[in-house]
Amino acid sequence: MTVRTTRQRTAILDALTEADEFRSAQQWHEAMSRGGDRIGLATVYRNLQSMAEAGAVDAVRDEDGEVLYRLCHATGEHHHHLRCRHCGAAVEIEGPAVESWAAKIGAENGFTNIDHTMELTGTCSACAAKGL
């Protein structure tokens, strides 16, 4: 009686599964609406956020500050992404070397409770082939 399985939540998961790319909440909403799903924009925002908190969805910020969501494929907890700036395709990245480096840098400077964000952006081979 806490998390209910609604038609909308299922539809969002379907959409995320079909298009395996990073997209904004508005883009997901638009794609779903175009695909015939009747769903409110606020519902898309709410579910993507709760899914992200639950770890089922990854959320990153693009250079314009907008939040992009994609179904998470990683097994472990903490990881990063290499994302195509053109199509949103992405690869899950683990960087143990970076993790330890960040911790060391923090300690060296007297900082505690170190946290970090890292995002790699590039042009995927498919988009490069299209001349993007």
Place this chain on the structure above:
Amino acid sequence: MTVRTTRQRTAILDALTEADEFRSAQQWHEAMSRGGDRIGLATVYRNLQSMAEAGAVDAVRDEDGEVLYRLCHATGEHHHHLRCRHCGAAVEIEGPAVESWAAKIGAENGFTNIDHTMELTGTCSACAAKGL
């Protein structure tokens, strides 16, 4: 006669120099106004952005998506930051190991034109001493 030295631009540089912390455009504007400077908010935004483009100022995004600015102290071009989440104090970081790691990861996955962002956040020793 392209870049003019205005009273406002000078005041912003003074403010940035006095308070060596990452702050939002609105925070800088508020601090300056409180300090007696008469300056428009749009002017603060414009100058911080142009200074950031020129490399004199660093701009990062906090977890809420707001952009924070601080005078840049780095000598080289590309670098990162270790920032205190409480007071905005920050240290300029160089990470050659991370740079090459990012390039390698990109190549391994068939991505080209790799770019990356990385921000370290923590609690500085001063704020830790205050129990924050």
Place this chain on the structure above:
DNA sequence: GCACTTGACGAGAACGATTATCATTACTAC
């Protein structure tokens, strides 16, 4: 110093992503 050109300023409107409202709907447990 003085007039001129035009970059820069700033008050306020506009923008746009995201969040809050709250009446209504529809899962779920029993």
Place this chain on the structure above:
DNA sequence: GTAGTAATGATAATCGTTCTCGTCAAGTGC
């Protein structure tokens, strides 16, 4: 089936940031 309540969605509101455009003043040439 029904009650209880989580979830929805149309809409308004929020808020950081950007745009407008009339006014101002920094730089320039004399």
